Amino acid sequence: MSNIHEEQTLGKVYDSKLMKRLLSYAKPYWFYILISIILVVFVTGTQLARPYIIKIVIDDHIGAVQQPMYVFDKDDAPIEGILFENKIYVREGQLSDTQKENFKGTQKQTIIKNKGSYYLIDGAIDFNEIENQKSDIVIEKAENNYIIKNNQQEFTGRLLSNKEYQVFREKDIIGLSQIGILFLILIVVAFVFHYLQIYILNYASKKIIFNLRQDVFSHIQKMSLSYFDKNPVGRLVTRTANDTERLNEMYADVMVNLFKDVFMLIGIVIIMIQLNLKLALLSLSVVPFILLASGVFRYFIRTIYRLVRIKLARINSTLNENITGMKTVHIYKKEDKKFREFDKINTDYLKTTKRQVRVFALFRPAIEIIRSLGIAAIIWYGGGRVLIGAVEFGVLYAFVNYLQEFFRPIMELTQKYNILQAAMASSERIFEILDTEPQIELIDNPKSISSIKGKIEFKNVWFAYEDENWVLRDVSFTINTGESVALVGATGAGKSSIINLINRFYDIQKGEILIDGINIKEIDKYELRKHIGIVLQDVFLFTGNIRDNIRLNDESISQQKVEEVSKYVNAHKFIKKLPNQYDEPVMERGATLSAGEKQLLAFARALAFDPDILVLDEATSNIDTETEVLIQDALLKLIKNRTSIAIAHRLSTIQHSDKIIVLHKGKVREMGNHQELLDKGGIYYDLYRLQYKEDFGLENC
Numbered sequence: 280m281s282n283i284h285e286e287q288t289l290g291k292v293y294d295s296k297l298m299k300r301l302l303s304y305a306k307p308y309w310f311y312i313l314i315s316i317i318l319v320v321f322v323t324g325t326q327l328a329r330p331y332i333i334k335i336v337i338d339d340h341i342g343a344v345q346q347p348m349y350v351f352d353k354d355d356a357p358i359e360g361i362l363f364e365n366k367i368y369v370r371e372g373q374l375s376d377t378q379k380e381n382f383k384g385t386q387k388q389t390i391i392k393n394k395g396s397y398y399l400i401d402g403a404i405d406f407n408e409i410e411n412q413k414s415d416i417v418i419e420k421a422e423n424n425y426i427i428k429n430n431q432q433e434f435t436g437r438l439l440s441n442k443e444y445q446v447f448r449e450k451d452i453i454g455l456s457q458i459g460i461l462f463l464i465l466i467v468v469a470f471v472f473h474y475l476q477i478y479i480l481n482y483a484s485k486k487i488i489f490n491l492r493q494d495v496f497s498h499i500q501k502m503s504l505s506y507f508d509k510n511p512v513g514r515l516v517t518r519t520a521n522d523t524e525r526l527n528e529m530y531a532d533v534m535v536n537l538f539k540d541v542f543m544l545i546g547i548v549i550i551m552i553q554l555n556l557k558l559a560l561l562s563l564s565v566v567p568f569i570l571l572a573s574g575v576f577r578y579f580i581r582t583i584y585r586l587v588r589i590k591l592a593r594i595n596s597t598l599n600e601n602i603t604g605m606k607t608v609h610i611y612k613k614e615d616k617k618f619r620e621f622d623k624i625n626t627d628y629l630k631t632t633k634r635q636v637r638v639f640a641l642f643r644p645a646i647e648i649i650r651s652l653g654i655a656a657i658i659w660y661g662g663g664r665v666l667i668g669a670v671e672f673g674v675l676y677a678f679v680n681y682l683q684e685f686f687r688p689i690m691e692l693t694q695k696y697n698i699l700q701a702a703m704a705s706s707e708r709i710f711e712i713l714d715t716e717p718q719i720e721l722i723d724n725p726k727s728i729s730s731i732k733g734k735i736e737f738k739n740v741w742f743a744y745e746d747e748n749w750v751l752r753d754v755s756f757t758i759n760t761g762e763s764v765a766l767v768g769a770t771g772a773g774k775s776s777i778i779n780l781i782n783r784f785y786d787i788q789k790g791e792i793l794i795d796g797i798n799i800k801e802i803d804k805y806e807l808r809k810h811i812g813i814v815l816q817d818v819f820l821f822t823g824n825i826r827d828n829i830r831l832n833d834e835s836i837s838q839q840k841v842e843e844v845s846k847y848v849n850a851h852k853f854i855k856k857l858p859n860q861y862d863e864p865v866m867e868r869g870a871t872l873s874a875g876e877k878q879l880l881a882f883a884r885a886l887a888f889d890p891d892i893l894v895l896d897e898a899t900s901n902i903d904t905e906t907e908v909l910i911q912d913a914l915l916k917l918i919k920n921r922t923s924i925a926i927a928h929r930l931s932t933i934q935h936s937d938k939i940i941v942l943h944k945g946k947v948r949e950m951g952n953h954q955e956l957l958d959k960g961g962i963y964y965d966l967y968r969l970q971y972k973e974d975f976g977l978e979n980c
Contacts, residue, residue: 297706304487305530311483315535318476323542325469330680331550332465336458337673339372340451346370347403350386357382363446371403390439390447391427393418397444400427400436476535484530492523495709501717512599517592518712522705525588529702533695540688540695547681554674558661562682565653569689572649576642577696583635584697585704590628597624643690650686654679719786725803731795731810731891732760733922735781741789742776750776752945753790758938763923765933767966768942774926777942778896781924782811794892812890818877825854826861829883836887848882895925930967939963 305312348368351360356367357378368388371379387403398418419426427434439447496519507515551559601608601617608617657678664670735758742751751773758764766774779785780792783804792799799807820828829845830836841861845851853876857863865872872880885893927933934953941949941956941963949961956963 297703297710300710301526301529301702301706304491305483305534307490308483308486311479312535315476315480315483316538318472318479319535319539320542321472322469322476323539323546325465325472326543326684327546327550328465329462330677330684332458332462333680334554334671334673334677336455337676338671339673340454340458342672343370343372343451344390344397344447345392346372347387347389349374349382350388361447361450363443368447390444391436397439398425398427398436399439400425400434402432402434480535481531484527484534487530488523488527491526491709492519495519495523495712498713498715502715506715506718512596512603514592514596515712516599517595518708521591521595522588522709525698525701525705526709528698533698533702536691537695540691543688544685547685551678551681554677555661555670558657558670558674558678561656561660562653562678562685564656565649568649569646569686572642572645573689576638579638580635580642580697580700583631583638584700586631587628587635588701588704590624590631593624594621594628597621646686646690650683653682653686657682719783719804720800721803722801725806726797726801728795728797728802728806728810733891734758734760734793734795735892735922735924736793736796737777737790738793739790740780740787740792742773742780742785742787744785750945751780751787754942754945754947755790756940756947756950758922758924761920761922762937763925763935764938764940765925765927765936766940766942767927767930767933767963768948771944772942773945774942775896778813778894778924778926781892781894782808782813809888810891811894812885812888812892813894813896814878814881814885815896818874818881820865820872820877820880823865824859824861825857825863825865825880828865828880830887831884833888840887841883844883844886847886848879850876850879850883853879891921893921893923895923895927941966 348361348370351357351367351369353362353365353367356369358369358373360367360369360373362368371387374382386401389400389403391398391400417428419428421435425436425438427436499515499519548559548563551562597620601621608614657675661670661675661678665672665675737754737756740751740754741749743749754773754777766777768774776785780787781794781799783799786800794802794807821831823832826838826841829841838861842851845854854860854863925933925936933939937952939949939951939953939956940947941961943962949956949959949963951959957967
């Protein structure tokens, strides 16, 4: 049903309510996020500055020698310039528009390069005129100077020696050194800001996911056992681990870095327009094609991305089930069958990921082609303008760099869109868990029970795990304080269900269950369970050590108490033989311990918490005869003055019970002590006769 629901929600792209809830988890860390955004602005600024600085290097220093220069007398120059032959040469780029207007009639000279030689000519070449006329510059020698001309213009000039040319380059060399140092400082500062931004953002995102995982796990713990009956463990593990990690990607890669991409795009557009409007418009002409490609990509990837998550959840669920049941698989030699089942699920996942890869394989080359076409157009048009001097080479270089940088945020925005989609899908499943109300409802003002005497009453109890498929039918009985009671009956009679109901793992549909005269629905379920100790047939041990598995990390239970209860159930003897005794490591599910040893630890665990009611659910079924004798001896002491309930198929373990309740098909059929039930000659008598047929002379039955 969960998979069907997931597939029905595939059409959702963005849910503002989900996003609002996701951002609510980020609210406590708003200061960290704000600092990250501020740092992102600085980092983006440093990245935008680099091509512009190189443009300055090229145009104002490397290529600036060919700018027209205003020639002033040594004492009349408005700003510091180049001293050459008692004249001050000020490059046109150093003057403001107002200064240029004021010095409109001032003599100009220009350095041009032709066939490896440099010429200082009188005047300034109109490069726009050269572009319009499609003409070339021609240089002719005339006596002591040179004639430089094209179709419309003619200048006189002189050939500069290498030493004279170096005079015009001296300040450029100094400027290059200064800018180099500045560039290095900029890189270092950018590194520091970027490091701080990544660290702070990831710290905040990890804390957010930590809190979210805590909420999910805490909520799962509150769910009744019926919830786990309907939801495979693998699926819940996927929700708590994988899906929350997807949200971590959203917080770390999307939430703040989205600002960086937007800032980068806006900054690039502004700088390109400021540098050269025509080249900017030509560069931005590829944007519609990018948007079209991105739209097509999002259309195809949206559904595929969520299907991948569904297939992965199925793999996790199957792995958990098969690895947990590997012993059974080996016993019945079902390795091939289980492998084929897993192979089918894994193949489905592979096919889905192949679809995802194909979409990515088409999208990225498509964007690369569009980017290459844009750069080619810039080089073709801008390069031509540079050749004739209408556009500075540094501007062309900056445009090529900015255009490359322009595509990176767009591709990252597309990737962030995918992360956002995965986060939406994951958040749906996570909040589906958080929004599932526990079926065991708690009243607003539960009754407090600091201690209980242990009287248990079932009054006309009806219970079903699903709909009206009744497991218990109108069950009524009373267990008095301090009584030891046994529940017997065939498999499916309802014995374990009664145990589950006493602990309120499930709620009944009809009737009442009372403890010390109080309806258990009026008692806080957690407080109720503190007073009930249970030993299950299938003992679950946690990874850790022996001591922690007995006291379940409850530091209030001392080592002395742990050893005391271990001695009561005869577990101390085998624990002392272990290399590390109570510090002996316990592997997953107690794999290194025998069934009997695990059962003994389960007894010690239950008794360590000194329960008022002790429940033994088939607790001695896995114990050998010798160990069972020791346990029975311990139990006789432990159940004294304590209400105890035992479920056992081996009737020898319950013969001394104060009361035996016989269940059949969900109803109480017989009730009494061992001898009374034998005298009745009913169901209990038949069960006893089947187990001890030799004593009844039924060897040949």
